[in-house]
Amino acid sequence: MALGIGIAFGLLFLVFAFGEGFGEYFSGAIGLRDYVLLVCGPVSMILATAIAFKRERIGGWWLVIAGIVSTVLFTFELFDVFRMLLITLLVYPVPMVIAGFLFLLHDVKTSEDDNW
16 A cells, blocks of 8 residues: 555656746756755655565655655745645645555564564
């Protein structure tokens, strides 16, 4: 389930990032925050999901940490507009954190089964 969430949302984030980027970002200079959001968002979602396919613990922690970083950055950006902040958090970082916890949970369950 986490693999499906990671791939689907990662591709969705990437499409939106590049779809909006061609009009807005390439017309002017982009800042460090934009690069961090791109790396912690769609790029991390896809890479961490691919890594979690073989190493669930590494990919799971990567997704959780990237989701937290994205949450902090979006909160600073959209603090004044609560409704937009809530929608943005539910669409971007929350699926990352959920997928990360699912990978970590599955890793713990399979580790416990190996001990028996």
